[in-house]
Amino acid sequence: MPSIAYFGPRGTFSEQAALVHAAPTDSLVPMDTVPRALAAVRAGDADLACVPVENSVEGAVSATMDALAVDDPLVAVAEVVLPVRFSVLVRPGVSAEDVRTVASHPHALAQVQGWLARHLPAATQTAATSTAGAAVGVGDGTWDAAITAPVAANHYPLDVLATDVADVDGAMTRFLVLRRPGALPERTGFDRTSLVMIASAERTGVLAELLTELALRGINLSRIESRPQKGRLGRYRFYLDFDGHVAEQRVGDALAALHRRCEHVRFLGSYPKAERASSASAAALGNSDQDYTQANRWVTAVRNGETG
Template identity: 60%
Template sequence: MPRIAYFGPQGTFTEQAARTFGDADLVAVETVPLVLAAVRSGEVDSGCVPIENSVGGAVTATMDALAEDEPLIAVAECVLPVRFSILVRPGTRAEDVKTVASHPHALTQVHDWIAANLPNATPVASTSTSSAAVLVQDGEFDAAVCAPVAVTHYSLETLATDVADVDNAVTRFLLVSRPTRVPEPTGADRTSLAVVIAHAEPGSLASTLSELALRGINLTRIESRPLRGQIGEYRFYLDLDGHIGEERVAGALAALHRNSNQVRFLGSYPKADQSPSVPSAKNTDDDYQAARDWVRRMREGR
């Protein structure tokens, strides 16, 4: 049975996401960088990590850890709706709660609910939603904002559940592995990249994005993170519709590799919502093949 490390401890949304990738031996790991380190070392076959939330934004720990050290690639993704439970020690009432702990992304998503329902509580950041449950269980804090599954792992009770400020909030997770042969395109794929551009050259970001636009590639996400120890220099994280096995995407990646300071391929994988990644007009594989055939005929004088 494959071994999947996930951002733990037990009872996190990441555990729930890992379970969607099929039967596996799940291994809880304390931090995102340690999850990826376990994959790189071969201790596990793959790792499940959060990459972005529709309320809190990008998970920067994941972005940074994917861009550094040995390359890893995403092979699948999962999108989970995010509804929380408020867990407390048995007998704790809402008016007793003076501190409420959770991961910063979780606290962002229940800020208004806490203000309205736990007016005496001070939010406190923890390393994960489940580590907050452990701290409440140990008596360090009064309440934890957790994934509903957490109540099955800890000696706590549910003060409230189905909690969220935004009803349709979701988190996207990636399943990553050591580099391997990329599966064939499905027609509903996403490709992820980390690109360091030549920042001193005017228009370098526009030139980078134009390589996608010229090939009719839809850019679905762009985030920037500073390069460690280099003020004013940034790495850009791109998600785009399409698969490296398609002519248009392969051509764009080749152009970025030629013109950028660094490009790290982070994977081509099926989209969780299975929405088609349809090439625009004149950008299908057949169009590229026809163009190459025409050039060859011109060279041959035919």
């Protein structure tokens, strides 16, 4: 019965994401902050952590990324992608006309301004530390309505005034499920690999060279972000997500190249992609495992004087 730490209280988008990954018997443990959820796994107090890594509605992604790059390594075993769609919760019997105050995390409020203008134009907006914190405040009478993750309705004795609330269609938020290093998830053919690297020089063009190491092996980059290293002006960490599993020869070969050329590379996991979209064909590019095996065999033969 693994335990999964997430950014709480109960009813946040982080819990919603954890539920997508969890088995029915898993226990979900709310933590005060994202770094504390990671710390719980590092300390062995939880088996897994589910934390936001992209387009977070609540909780700062920059804090997550900084926390993944330092301290004991953690590796992702899964990703979860959720649509950014909110529910509006009120105390039982309260109707839209009764709502004088509406609360949520400031980032959630910012994403429903159009809906609020149309449906609750007279309501005063106030901030909560999380979307779920707003639901707690509605329950205790502090506010009349909360903008929350859909899962919050399962935890708090509140009515759902509206669901699927979003000003912009198609917005998504992304989470990683992380654990201490160990056996990797199986290669599925629909995998993503994440890492953080620090180039070994401030030389102009070094990032172009490092990305070329991936491109030459037919590896498709799906995300990149630079973050300055605190206290080291002009030195950056680069966070990369790309298609493929480290068990693939081309991915292992690319990681070895980055390791040779970087001051530091931290592997953040190879895990199935949420969308199950196929990676670009490796075979077509001379980058299949078989291509690597045959090519290495040929070089060995050349070295042994067996062929030209």
